[in-house]
Amino acid sequence: MTAFRAPWNLALLAALVALTAFGFFTIPSGKVLPIRWGFDLGVTEWAGRDFALLQMPLAAALIWAVCWLFLRFGNAARVVRNERTVAGVLPVVTALFTGVQLAIVLAGMR
Numbered sequence: 001m002t003a004f005r006a007p008w009n010l011a012l013l014a015a016l017v018a019l020t021a022f023g024f025f026t027i028p029s030g031k032v033l034p035i036r037w038g039f040d041l042g043v044t045e046w047a048g049r050d051f052a053l054l055q056m057p058l059a060a061a062l063i064w065a066v067c068w069l070f071l072r073f074g075n076a077a078r079v080v081r082n083e084r085t086v087a088g089v090l091p092v093v094t095a096l097f098t099g100v101q102l103a104i105v106l107a108g109m110r
Contacts, residue, residue, distance in 0.1 A: 003087040004068065012094040016060055019101045023053045027108035034107050049108065056101040063093050 003009060027033070033052035036045035047055075067086045074082045 003083060003090050004064070006087070006091070009090050009094060012091060012098050013060065013064075016057055016094065016098045016101055019098065019105050020053055020057050023049075023101075023105040023108060027053070027105070031108055033104050035104065037103075052104050052108075053101075056097045056104070060094055060097045063097075064090065 027049050029049055031049050032046045033049055034043040034045070035047045035052050035055060036043070038044045067090055071082055071086055
């Protein structure tokens with residue numbers, strides 16, 4: 001369970017929350033923001049500000065909850081391997097969601 005308290009993971013989670021709050025305070029409520037990009041980096045889907053800004057924190061919360069459930073109710077004989085897996089998954093996924101959130105907020109600032 002130490003992966004949840006690792007400084008790197010908490011810093012990424014704090015950055016995601018800070019970006020979300022910054023987006024809500026600076027982007028007008030009626031603005032439409034990109035939420036999906038193709039391989040050519042062209043926008044393929046758009047959404048309103050509220051949904052666009054909330055989807056990444058909600059996805060991160062879901063992944064963190066699944067990882068917590070994985071450690072809490074997983075096979076007790078494999079605890080060390082499970083903790084290593086979670087310690088590898090959490091920072092990568094949280095960094096990915098934070099990067100996407102940064103792209104969404106930057107697109108809304110234009």
